[in-house]
């Protein structure tokens with residue numbers, strides 16, 4: 375696991391977008407050999423999506439042969455609700471780029487049978503040949519996707535009841551009214567993300583500092599599900615200075631040696 379420490383949220387957005395650009399460019403996807411990207415929602419990746427849209431407009435990247443799988447979706451929120459992850463992905467990213475809509479997969483939180491929907495999603499990932507790069511964000515309680523504290527670290531895509539901390543953290547998107555935040559979500563499992571060839575997790579802000587410290591400095595722990603990625607062969611945590619506030623100076627100094635060169 376590598377930890378990339380950058381100055382601020384803008385630097386994280388730029389770095390993450392350039393990392394995606396680099397990986398897609400190196401892979402040189404074609405119709406027969408598509409690049410498979412796992413994607414997150416939330417406030418953290420917004421800047422990365424903006425930069426990627428810019429790269430696309432400048433002709434530096436194409437998503438024509440990219441297949442995407444989103445991490446999660448609320449259960450029971452209409453697809454056209456401004457806080458659904460379908461709506462977010464379409465408005466913040468997909469409608470601005472040349473991705474084939476049929477290749478942009480987001481879990482259906484309104485499916486008649488949620489278990490079947492999760493099974494279908496896992497099957498689609500398998501049929502696509504697995505995920506080349508899974509990008510994720512975390513909650514202040516250290517959850518990855520919606521794998522709340524206590525989730526199995528070998529879990530697969532399934533429905534989860536959201537933890538109180540997550541309802542609190544996400545109420546800002548629902549007029550600060552916690553009662554409006556859906557209580558359940560469909561989420562890829564920790565195991566689903568662990569299966570990706572490479573994982574990049576974006577962590578910004580002092581409210582995520584404790585989670586980052588737990589993930590990096592303590593042992594693998596199902597109460598901080600993002601800590602599982604210590605055991606991934608190709609995992610990158612990309613954070614800003616604020617997110618490092620709970621880390622030891624020694625840890626920060628160690629990881630501040632930059633060894634990843636991007637185009």
Ligand SMILES: N[C@@H]1[C@@H](O)[C@H](O)[C@@H](COP(=O)(O)O)O[C@@H]1O
Nearest residue numbers: 416417418446511512513519520
């Ligand atoms: N399920 C999502 C996570 O996938 C996301 O990483 C997290 C952080 O969101 P933000 O980036 O807005 O802090 O929010 C939700 O809980």
